[in-house]
Amino acid sequence: MMRSKLFSYILRKVFRAVFTLLLLSTLVFFALRLSGNPARILLSPDAPPEMVAAYAERYGLNAPLAEQYVLYLRNLLSADFGSSYINSKPVAAIIIDRLPATLELGLSGIVLAIFIGIPLGLMAALDRSGPIDKYAMTLATLVYSVPSFFFGVLLMLLFSVALRWLPSSGSDTWRNLILPAMTLGIGNAALLARFTRSAVAEIMQQPYILAARARGTPRSRIIVHYLLPNAGIALLTVIGLMIGTTIVGAIVTETVFAWPGLGSLFVSSVSSRDIPVVQAIVILSAATMVTTNLTVDFLYRVADPRIRTAQR
Amino acid sequence: MSASTGICESGVKLDSTESQSSKDSPAHCAQKAVTAGSLSVRNLTVLLGKNGRSVPIVQSLSFDIKRAEMVALVGESGSGKSVTCRAIMGLLPGYMQRTGELFLGGAEIPQGRVSAQTAMVFQDPVGTLNPVRTIGFHLKEVLSLRRSIRGALAYARAVELLRQVGLREPERAMTLYPHQLSGGMNQRVGIALALAGNPSLLLADEPTSSLDTTTQAQIMDLLAKVREEAGLAILFVTHDLGLVSQRADRVIVMYGGQMVESGTPRDLFENPRHPYTAALIASLPRVGGEHGQLRSIPGKVPPPGEGPAFCRFADRCSRADETCHAIAPPWITIDPNHLARCHHAAR
Ligand SMILES: Nc1ncnc2c1ncn2[C@@H]1O[C@H](COP(=O)(O)OP(=O)(O)OP(=O)(O)O)[C@@H](O)[C@H]1O
Ligand code: SF4
Ligand SMILES: [Mg+2]
Numbered sequence: 001m002m003r004s005k006l007f008s009y010i011l012r013k014v015f016r017a018v019f020t021l022l023l024l025s026t027l028v029f030f031a032l033r034l035s036g037n038p039a040r041i042l043l044s045p046d047a048p049p050e051m052v053a054a055y056a057e058r059y060g061l062n063a064p065l066a067e068q069y070v071l072y073l074r075n076l077l078s079a080d081f082g083s084s085y086i087n088s089k090p091v092a093a094i095i096i097d098r099l100p101a102t103l104e105l106g107l108s109g110i111v112l113a114i115f116i117g118i119p120l121g122l123m124a125a126l127d128r129s130g131p132i133d134k135y136a137m138t139l140a141t142l143v144y145s146v147p148s149f150f151f152g153v154l155l156m157l158l159f160s161v162a163l164r165w166l167p168s169s170g171s172d173t174w175r176n177l178i179l180p181a182m183t184l185g186i187g188n189a190a191l192l193a194r195f196t197r198s199a200v201a202e203i204m205q206q207p208y209i210l211a212a213r214a215r216g217t218p219r220s221r222i223i224v225h226y227l228l229p230n231a232g233i234a235l236l237t238v239i240g241l242m243i244g245t246t247i248v249g250a251i252v253t254e255t256v257f258a259w260p261g262l263g264s265l266f267v268s269s270v271s272s273r274d275i276p277v278v279q280a281i282v283i284l285s286a287a288t289m290v291t292t293n294l295t296v297d298f299l300y301r302v303a304d305p306r307i308r309t310a311q312r
Numbered sequence: 313m314s315a316s317t318g319i320c321e322s323g324v325k326l327d328s329t330e331s332q333s334s335k336d337s338p339a340h341c342a343q344k345a346v347t348a349g350s351l352s353v354r355n356l357t358v359l360l361g362k363n364g365r366s367v368p369i370v371q372s373l374s375f376d377i378k379r380a381e382m383v384a385l386v387g388e389s390g391s392g393k394s395v396t397c398r399a400i401m402g403l404l405p406g407y408m409q410r411t412g413e414l415f416l417g418g419a420e421i422p423q424g425r426v427s428a429q430t431a432m433v434f435q436d437p438v439g440t441l442n443p444v445r446t447i448g449f450h451l452k453e454v455l456s457l458r459r460s461i462r463g464a465l466a467y468a469r470a471v472e473l474l475r476q477v478g479l480r481e482p483e484r485a486m487t488l489y490p491h492q493l494s495g496g497m498n499q500r501v502g503i504a505l506a507l508a509g510n511p512s513l514l515l516a517d518e519p520t521s522s523l524d525t526t527t528q529a530q531i532m533d534l535l536a537k538v539r540e541e542a543g544l545a546i547l548f549v550t551h552d553l554g555l556v557s558q559r560a561d562r563v564i565v566m567y568g569g570q571m572v573e574s575g576t577p578r579d580l581f582e583n584p585r586h587p588y589t590a591a592l593i594a595s596l597p598r599v600g601g602e603h604g605q606l607r608s609i610p611g612k613v614p615p616p617g618e619g620p621a622f623c624r625f626a627d628r629c630s631r632a633d634e635t636c637h638a639i640a641p642p643w644i645t646i647d648p649n650h651l652a653r654c655h656h657a658a659r
Pocket of ligand 2: 586587588623624625626627629630631632633636641653654655656657
């Protein structure tokens with residue numbers, strides 16, 4: 001009985017996730033084709049009509065849109081993203097080639113954000129209107145309101161151009177990772193710091209904190225057993241959101257630092273109208289978001305006894 | 313139950329305009345009654361705001377609570393009951409400061425330290441427990457912190473405590489989270505947690521306000537039981553004069569941060585001498601009365617630092633005259649246990 005209820009819950013969630021993805025894929029398909037015959041846009045305006053026709057033939061662009069759509073969906077289901085309009089390589093291979101670089105960058109950014117943002121927010125909240133709260137939080141607000149490419153350029157000017165400490169582009173050594181990871185991570189660090197601060201401040205106002213203090217619970221224990229687990233539950237959503245939007249966030253950063261990942265691939269594919277690649281990247285980042293959402297949802301049930309036991 | 317004394321063992325001098333402290337509370341108590349009761353509060357004042365302007369939230373409270381005595385602290389919202397509890401507990405926020413002395417079993421409770429002899433029960437039973445930890449965690453934690461009991465012994469003691477406060481399946485309750493128990497059951501857990509540290513004083517800040525009437529009565533019974541068994545001194549905070557009329561040994565009425573009247577429930581109900589106490593009693597819903605209509609007192613308790621400075625009640629009092637707006641009212645002794653602080657208390 002208990003088990004079947006949980007099972008149907010999971011099924012419902014997964015079904016909703018799949019439906020979201022399907023809806024998104026459909027939107028992507030039609031949106032990308034609204035701008036006209038890709039063959040015509042792809043080739044230069046003065047390309048001979050035979051060439052356009054041959055192109056359209058080769059990529060199945062002559063079939064009615066509905067037929068193309070059905071084919072597209074069927075291919076998607078078998079994880080076939082088609083092949084690039086530009087170099088005819090399978091899209092899946094192109095993406096797999098670029099994925100590790102983005103994962104490396106994205107993970108570094110997230111780790112950076114977590115290790116800077118959470119402690120900062122925590123310290124600010126535990127020492128309200130202390131120096132960290134005053135200066136670091138003002139800085140975080142400032143950082144958060146500045147677009148990340150601005151940071152990227154700023155960091156590059158400082159560390160690459162002026163100080164010549166770190167390379168400004170490429171991905172040959174670990175030193176190449178530092179600036180783009182900072183660019184990607186710093187906005188999220190600021191976001192996390194602010195969120196952590198308000199979550200912690202709110203928890204410290206809760207009656208169970210006062211009650212614990214009345215029972216003589218030392219501050220360190222209050223932080224470890226009362227504050228952190230409760231704050232962690234509140235932070236789960238934000239961290240999930242951060243991970244979910246990593247690919248989108250990487251687009252700007254990778255372009256600024258010529259980092260050879262999915263982000264820069266996306267930008268170049270858009271400008272060359274390589275629709276299969278563009279649509280694959282959009283679907284992939286949507287899938288990342290949907291998957292992290294789903295994961296966060298399940299983690300909640302593990303972490304929060306109020307939800308975990310309510311299911312019974 | 314032993315007959316309780318009033319604010320002070322030997323009553324109050326009536327010539328109480330001689331100095332600031334005697335005006336606010338009987339000063340000679342401070343020397344005398346230190347060992348008499350389990351808790352002695354002398355001139356307890358809580359100031360809000362540390363530097364620059366500071367306003368009193370609680371002003372010159374003096375009272376005693378003996379072993380196994382339950383004293384009720386009543387007053388409308390904002391009269392300073394919770395702040396009084398937090399001050400006694402040693403848990404005032406950083407921007408509040410207490411002055412005056414607190415003695416527990418004869419020993420002074422130092423400033424700003426949580427007293428290990430004191431335990432507190434709160435208004436929101438579920439909210440005062442950590443939502444992501446089990447009942448067992450809470451009990452074992454306090455047993456370890458306050459009594460140095462750990463391991464299997466702590467488990468056994470925790471189960472015993474839960475049984476003592478009336479949980480039917482204590483072993484099962486140990487594994488449950490707060491939200492899995494009802495408000496009343498959580499409040500029993502709250503009381504078990506308070507008892508776990510073997511306190512001599514229990515501060516109960518509206519422990520039944522969020523519970524239905526039946527549960528309320530059960531919790532009151534439980535408090536009465538533990539008071540007998542453990543010889544606890546209990547300070548019981550409530551809005552509800554009706555609730556304390558049968559339960560408390562003595563009642564302290566607070567208004568605007570000050571004590572205004574103190575006596576047995578019988579004194580207060582049959583012979584209220586402070587117009588505020590009289591108004592509180594008049595506002596009680598009467599059994600069989602006009603449909604239990606609650607007549608509230610017009611106006612509100614003035615916030616700290618605002619409102620009349622002499623008699624805090626002067627702007628709402630029907631008997632106020634020029635004296636009330638110009639001179640702080642003295643403590644009037646009606647009988648040794650019954651005191652009121654009003655110019656017209658003597659009638
Ligand atoms: N943390 C605080 N900061 C500033 N003022 C406070 C704080 N806590 C209480 N006060 C003020 O002190 C006064 C007394 O508050 P307190 O909470 O002690 O009242 P109370 O008698 O417990 O009321 P209630 O019946 O509503 O619980 C109120 O005017 C309140 O606004
Ligand atoms: S002192 Fe005056 S204003 Fe205050 S309660 Fe008594 S009669 Fe009313
Ligand atoms: Mg209160």
